[in-house]
Structures are given as structure tokens and as C-alpha cells.
Amino acid sequence: MTVDPDAPTPRRERRTARLAATPPMGWNSWDCFGTTVTEDEVLANATVLRDRLLPAGWDTVVVDIAWYDPTARAHGYNDGAPLVLDDHGRQLPAPNRFPSAAGGAGFAPLADAVHGMGLRFGVHLMRGIPRLAVERDLPILGTTWSARDVAAPDDACAWNPDNVGVDHDHPGAQAWYDALIGQLAGWGVDFLKVDDMLAPYHDRDVEAVARAITRSGREIVLSLSPGTHLSTTHLGHLREHAQMWRISDDLWDRWEDVHAQLARLARWAPYQRPGGWADADMLPLGRIGVRAERGEPRDSRLTPDEQRTLLTLWVMGRSPLMVGGHLPETHDATLDLLANPALATVLARSTENREIVREPVDDGELVVWTAAAGDGDTRWVAVFWTGPTERRLTVPLASVVGAVAARGPWSATDLWSDGEPERLVGALDVVVASHGVRWFALDPA
Template sequence: MVDPVAADTTTDQRAPDVLAATPPMGWNSWDCYGGSVREHEVIANAEYLRDHLLPYGWDHVVVDIQWYEPTADAGGYHAGAVLDLDEHGRPRPSPNRFPSAAGGAGFAPLGARIHAMGLRFGLHVLRGIPRQAVALRLPILGTQWTAADVADHERVCPWNPDNLGLNHDHPGAQAYYDSLLARFAEWGVDYVKADDMLVPYHAAEIEAFARAIESCGRPMTLSLSPGTDLSVEHVDHLAAHSRLWRISDDLWDRWPDVRAQFDRAARWAPHAGPGRWPDADMLPLGRIGIRAHGGDDRASRLTRDEQRTLLTLWAMARSPLMFGGDLPSADEWTLGLLTNDAVLRITRDSVGNRRLRRDGDLDVWTASSADGRRRYVAQFNLGDEAVASEVTAAEFGVDADDPATDLWSGAEPTRFGASRTTPLPAHGCVLLAIETAR
């Protein structure tokens, strides 16, 4: 849907010298393919992104976890699986799943193909060093040390068996990350989703990863995961060493998962800005669960009202937007959600984003366009019954005669009024843009 109030794009906050100047937007393989995505599926989603969503700002293609495991499937993680590693203990894509990686090419061919579409290429990586590299005592590139010298057998991921931790008191730990990110740079990686970083908070790990990116010779956006109930006290450290960080565990197509994000987003939204984005997680919309870890092949179980609510909250909080469904299977409804430029404009160009008030199950958020000529008002009903929500012009600093546009319906603007009462369905919302001379 073309934004009826956003024809002028001169106010977009896209500082060219800031990496991730606006919240990253794109596709990630996790929600539909779990750890088992294959090259042809990545390409199909990238081509759909190019053909249908790139003009709206969706430009990242991210291959999620286990791309180095030949036997990865929908059954979860496999302890003891033989991984594809190079001679220095660095993971490389399994050729049985990524044929263009054969002969040691790695992800360079796939990265080049994605770049040729005008898109950015992203990879998932797990904190630490592969157990297999440690057991084989593989040498760390450019050093006299082996993987066994730098492994930490205590600080390991509690949910994935592939890696041991790294002992960052040993200089070989930094050398390993330096070699890993240098290889990612050779492959043309633009975006790195580093997992098992935040709960507990691995400060030394985050700093080592940031240093490795700094020295790799290629700009890369660093995304940190997962962050269930991540404390805001870490915000300065996070902003200094990464560009986005998760504020929750994995979010799935369940209303309780979406509802739980409201308080988290309210805590973190005031800290968002160019190059520093609290991340409310991926969008489990469209067709998901094709080979995901748990669940089944399905259309998102969120109702249409819940889907609009999810996207409205993500926009008002300026969360990154990573679509998790299979794009070639997307229906017209889902495509309409992803191409509503009036809503996406809030993600890329708004300031002062915050929760204004919470009254029981009614949540009210506000933001402004960067030039101050537009106010955004979002009213959410988190309850299980339909209710009416009242707001006033005074609380948003607008005039009663200012025109307001419903950004989801696309209806003609109406006078905002001194007060405005809107019926909201269960788990539903309304999102308004108010043009103001103030």
C-alpha cells in the first residue's frame, strides 16, 4: 500500500556514515527452515525479495544456524554430528546443501549472487569454537596455537552442542575470531547474527567479536541474540559494540509471545537510534514451520488482527524487521502487510517513539516524524474482548482539526477531534498518522 501521507521522503534518517542507520529489514531462514535451509531455498527467497520487497526497504537475506552441518534437519540439534570445517577449525557451508560451496568456495558464490540482486548477505554464527576442531587440535590461522589451547569447557551454549566456549584470557581466542570474520569478509558477508551472546551476558565475547569485525576489512552489521529479559543496564556496552540486539528469546506465532513483547519494547524503545536497534525478533508470518525445529508446516497461527498488532508494535518501537516465512509461498494478505509503506515509514523515519500510557489491557504509543510535521498514534487492545479506546488531541500535542489517516485501512483522512474513541477488536490495534502544523 502506498503511503498516502509520505510522498515526501526527504526527511528519512539515513545517515550514510552510520552502519545500520535505520533498522535492518529482510528475510531470515529460521522460522520456515530451522537449521536445514538449502541453497535453492535461499535463492528463491532472495529472488522474491528482489522482485517484490526491495523497493520497500527489505534488502537482507540471512542464512540462519547449522549451515555447516550436512545432516541438519527438522529434528533439532544433533550432538556429535560431523561438521564441515576447514583446516583451521572454521565452519564452512556443507556442499550437499549449498552446491556452490564445493571445492572450498564457501559462501563466496552465494554471497556474490545475492549481491548481484542488490541485496545484502547475512550469516548466523554460534559463540565459541567447534568441539570437533578442539578434538582434532586444529591450528588457529596465523598462530602457533590450536583450538584445544583456547577452548573453554565451562562456558558452553546450553541449547546447542556444536561448540565449546572460548577462553578470552588467551590471545588465541581473539585470533580465532579474527580468522573467522576474515573468512566471512572473503565471502562477502554484510550481516552477522551472533548467537548465545546475551543470556548470560558475555561482555568479553561481544568485545572480541566487535574487534574481529573491525579488523576484517569489510563493514558488517553485528546482531546479538537471544536476549530474554535483557537488562537495559547493558545499553551503552551494546551500542558501543553491536548494531542490534535481541530483547527476547525466539518469538513464535502465538499471541502470548506477542503480548510479552509490549513491556520489553517499552523499556527499550527510548534507546533506539541510528546504528543501535533493540530487536523484538523475527516476524513469524506467512508460511512457516516447513522444516523448523518444532511445530509443523503451517500458515501463521496469529489472527489478522494479531499480525497487524505485531507489525504496528515493531514499527512504533523501531525494531528491525526480519520476515521469517517462506516468501515464495506468501499470500496477498501477507504481501500487503510487508508493502504498507505508510507503516514501514515509521520504522525508517520516526523519533520520540515510546509508550505513552498503559490502562489495563489498553496500550497507547506515540512517535513523530523526524521533521515534526506528523504524529503517530497507536492504540492496542491486549485483552481477549473487544473494547473502545479513547485518546485526546491534547495528549499528543495536535489540534482537533488536524487530519488523521488510518495507516492500515488506507481510508481518507478525517478530523482527529478533541477526543477520539475507536473500537478495537481483541488483540487488535489502530495506527494513525496525524498531519500537524505544530
Template structure:
């Protein structure tokens, strides 16, 4: 099994939601500097350049047919020097990676499965072999949505050599994170194994992210854990409530398997200023309501999904940035165990998780389009009925629980001997709760902290 790099999911920024295929070096650096100054102390530490960084003709709202991708003599893609001036003269992303590392951050890039069509047309030689692109290309296994690449025939040993050579180049540049696309739909087991092998042979510690997952099957879990850091469980997520809501069922299947051995990924967070030159929509602040932003973040955090911000950080509104600076909420991502869906009925969804030293976490979601006020038995939230402090983490507000001795309309469904908690939930809203036990109490024997 792959050796874990971190005990928490990756956290960072990705250029896709705001700049699509068109991001420039200056824009990457502006986001990296903002992250270093305002978000690094909260765990955000990775900057990822998404697709088509080698295309000098890249545009918003789609891909180009037969793009003149920049590549070296061995068919390996290199940055477009017009958009990434520091890459000129064969330096690749090394100068940019060095600047990002100097900010205390990690550097990542997007890659596509396979070999460039342009390399096949030129029949470029494969580094350290006697083979050429035509020997290893498998055009029948090309991506269905992007025209840049064709597949590799992994029955030929030079196919592995091509991946070895490309990843070795990225390692020389100082790449810490690779988002490998077109790997999961359909499931490309041979490519996943070959890419993971190339990373291992590179000698550099590089996290591997696989996408897009659409409705990824749990049947692949052990194979994914053996080869990747994280893997998408859905298609692209955008700033629509329907997209967020669709991931509740996916996370219910996958979250119990999230651990340092691999992280199910609900895709990047379409929060803040997005669509600037992107694949989807025009420049805008994300169209989620404040309550929907809370629900999105709460679900991703308690499900322990990787968190990749999709909005342009310097131009995003301060209220959105403040959500990303909530240390208590983000602690659930790094400290919780056993996160899982506990209850789903109508518009109400409840998640629970364990924490250190008897701490418990709960998340309550209202999927309805109208606000609701509900009374819960704390035990239905996987919180103890013992004395302790319940805090709502997004507002830092302590919530009062009430002992129940008789059944009443005010506490319907709360058993005598337990405690009641009244919650007000906005339309499409959520609360994220932490239970801290009293100083003289002991964790319950069935504590969730040992699950997962």
C-alpha cells in the first residue's frame, strides 16, 4: 500500500474554477502570495495549476482542436513561455515552483492521461529507449472530452518509460502534487499503476490526485488506496445547490473509508470569485447563498474530503475568506475519525464523527428550501447525554442543552433521561457542532473516536 504523506486531506487552491485553461504565472503567484499571507496558518498549503498550461492558444469556455502544445524533443509537455515567462529557455516550472516553495507552500500541476497527439504526429522518441511515440500510442483509448492526448498501450514497456520520463521531469522542476485527469471514467487501472510507479521511481515525494470520478464505485477502493493520495467521486462541481446536494449520497458511501491511506474527493470548492476566464459561466461571485456555502464546507469537512479552493483568492469577498480561516471548523478535517452519515429523513441529514479526548462532532443539514427549527435528542446526533459544552463552530456560539424528564410537544422524540438541543437551520443550511466533555467525565465506551 502507498505510504501516506499526511494524516489529513490535502488543502490548497486550484486555478480551474476561476481561470480554466488560461491561468498565467502572475495570477498563480498572486494566489500563492495571498495563501501564504492569509491562509497558510490554517492548513492551506498547495497551489495547483490546472489543465492546458502548455497550450499557447488556450481560451475560456472550452478546449481547442489540434492545439499547438509546447513540448520537448521527447514529447513531454512544457509550459507555454508566453503565459509562464520564467519557464523560457528550457527551465520549465522550476523557477515558479521555487518561488512558491519560498512562500512556504507546495506546488502542483494538472496532467492528462496518455501522450500528446502532437507527439504522435511528430513520432517523437521516448526518453531512454529505442522506441517512439507511434510504438506506444493507443488512439482508440483517447479521452472523450479533451482532444489533447491519446492513450498508451501498456503492453509495450516504453509506455511505462514515457510516464517515467515525464514524472522525472516534473520532479526536477520541484512538483509536489500531480492532478492526473481522465483516469477514472472509464477506470484506467493500467495508467493509474504506471503513473504511481513513475512517481515512486522519480525519487520525489509527490501526491497523486485522480479525476474525474463521476459515480465512482467502491469496488476500486483498495486499488485506489494502493496507488493514489486522493480520487474524485463525482464530476465537476459548480456553484449550484443541486451539485452540492448530489454529493451527500456519494459522501455517505465513501466517507467511512477516508483515511491517511487515501481521501475520497468531492471536487474543488467553487467559492469566491470564479468564472473569470473559466470553462463554465462568466465572471462572478459564486452563486451559492451564505447558508449553502456553510453546508458545502461542513459536508466536505466532516466527510474529510480534500479541500481545494476554486475562487481567485485576492478578489474573493472577505466573508468567503473568513470561512476558510475558521480554525475550529478546519480542525474537524484534521482531527476527526469515523465520520459518517447517521440519519437521513426528508430534508434532514445528520452526520457524526469522533474526536480526541472524548470530543464528538456532529453536523446537521437542512436540504429544504425553507428555514426550519427542530428539537433533537443529543444522542441522535451521536453526542453524549452527559454534561458538557456544545459549540456551533461556524459562529463560535455555545448552545444550551436541556434535560428531559417527560415527553412533551416541545421535545418530541427526545427520550426522558436524555438532553434536548434546539437548532435553527437556514434554507439549505447547516450547523457544525463540537461536544467537549466536562472535565470530570470519561469518554463513553461507544465513542466514535475509535472508529474509521
């Protein structure tokens, strides 16, 4: 008898039923504020998310990196920053940026405010233990060990100076993560993005964080970053321990970044399943760069067609959706794109998502994706065109719905317009803008 190492275990199936049964959708502070977001800015974005996007499925608010640095600045990290730590070395929100955290309250008041809006609350952590905790040799909660006992200074992150690694051969390493994650759970955190986990792949940290979440007693979605060169060889391990994992480095508002995800999502799409999602990274849409790591304040440089391509590709590939723009200063046209109900519908209902065509056509590529509705006859099809000018393209219906069903007729509803459904027989004949997409729901006529 052959045992599939990736087959769901009962424990994993129970977790899947609770956590990320569909790809998470929400807002993250990174693209607009980098390391510098404040409590007022988090609440302002949460308010717009609630008022404009929650009905369309967007329900998570994430405070990204360095919320514990009172000296955080745009365009980089601070070496030797005076991080705010408790007596056991655990990060606390900087009160000058998060006033409600004063007096040791941590993120509990902010989480309560976000929950009061009907939203979920998330935070970012770096792998390991703060350098400052090691320098001060602070005690690890509930143990006789200290930060120096468990630190692995030679296993530090190459691009962020805040933390060093932990020595997993020392029992205090797990105790450290248990205390750290336990505090987040006590604050009411629902979503945890942990960085410096996948490039290179730190399997023991992945396991330790997942174990700490289980021990915390709170249901917390675990997202792992960054995914530079992440291989599907880690798939079984990822599914066992996390609900999201990045498959690329940071994605910004450049067409080449979006274009590169066509191939990545095509590779990962067959493996997407409830409770375990390959993540094509954040959506750099709306007002970004306000105080970001990269670039000056700006509206996204992606054209409207490129923005629709990005959203359609992420949804057809069933990637989580985390928008990075400052929502109060984001144009209504962008908010309207994000509020398209088709995004959440296809994320939740689609199956058999895959790329079926990729072929060069003169100065570009024709790329076609399809998906089926798991609970009906609907088929979804996305026709992407990567060339520099508008192009008329024809896709035989047989390649989308099968030879027998293609005898039709079919009704095609354009998911990016308000037009009436069109009757199709034989083929889908469309004009696609440069770097654009045409996205349809096909139903038997």
C-alpha cells in the first residue's frame, strides 16, 4: 500500500475546516507605510475596509513589520533600534505610534477596535528573538533560561537587523516561541505573518511557530514569507504547518513583477486547497509609497488594465488577496475594482483552476486560464494578453469547456463590466488591451 505523504491527516482536516478555508482577503500596511504605520492609520484603513470592502469579502487588517520600533522611518530598517520589549524580551507596540498600547496593554485595545468593526486583526513578526533581548539577556517567560541561552547569532536574517535566530536544539527555543505567540493570542491576534522563514527554508522555525500557535489555544492563520525561489518540494511540510506561504519576493507596481507571477501561479495552482494557499504577494494598488520601504508617495503605477490583470490572475490562481494601498486616499475607481463581488465568488467556489494556454503571438503571449464552479455548471475563463498593443484573440470553447459541451450554446458574462451576457457558439472572440485581460463567467445558455 502506498501512502501519500501530502494526504490530509485528521488533525490537518480539522484545522482546515477552521482556518483559511478560502484564501484570506484583507489590507496590509506594508506597501503604503513600510515600517512606520501608526494606530490612527490602521484604524482609518480598517474603517474604509469595513465600509467599502467588507461586503465583498475583505475582512482582515494586518499591521506589518517593526511595530515595536519607536524610531521607524521610510526607506529601510534601523540598525540598533531601541525596540520596545517587555521584561521577557517580547516585542510591544511602540506607544508613540500606538497610544492605546501604553501601560503594557499591547495590541489588545487595537484588536478590540478592529474586531468591533467586524474585521480580523493581524500582525507581522520576524523569525527568531530580538537582538536587544539577547544583549540584555532577558529571561524567557516561565523558564530558568535567558535569551542568550537560546540565541543563534550566526543564523540571523540577512536583510533585517532586529532579530537573530534561535537554537532549536535547546528546549528554550520552543519556550520562547510559546511565550511570544501566547502573548499575541492574548491580545486577540487572528492572523500572523512571519518573515524570514522561506528563503532559505527554516523548517524548524516553521514547526516551532505552528506548535506555539496550537499551544496558545487561539485559532490564528499563519502566513510565511518571503517566497523567493520557493519550491513545491516543501509542499507537504507547508500544508502541515501553515495556511499561507509566499511564492515570490516582494511585488511592486511594475508590469514585470505582475508578468512574472503568471508562471509562478501556473506552477502552484494545481496544489491550492482549503487551508493551504500559495500566496502571490500583496496587491500594490491605490495610494502606495506614503512612507514605504521603496519609492516615493504615489498612486499605483500599474495601468487600469494591468490592475485588472493582477486581480484576475490572483483570483484564478486562488492566491490570498492583501491590498497594500492607503485606502482613505485611494481613488474610487480602484476601490470599485476591489469591491467586485466576482473576486470573492471565484476565490470561494472555483475548482480545477489552471492555465490551459500559453503561446507566443507576435510581440506578446496569449495566456488562458480556466476554472470550474465546484457547486454548479459555471465555468470561468480569463484571457490574458502580454503584448504592448491591443489584440484580437480567439479561444475555441472546446479548450475551455470540453469538446461535447462546446457544441453549446453558452452565455458569457464579462466580470469586469456591467454589460449584458453574450451568446457564444464555437469560440470566445475578444479584443484584449495591452497587458490586459478579459474575464468571463460561462453558463449553459
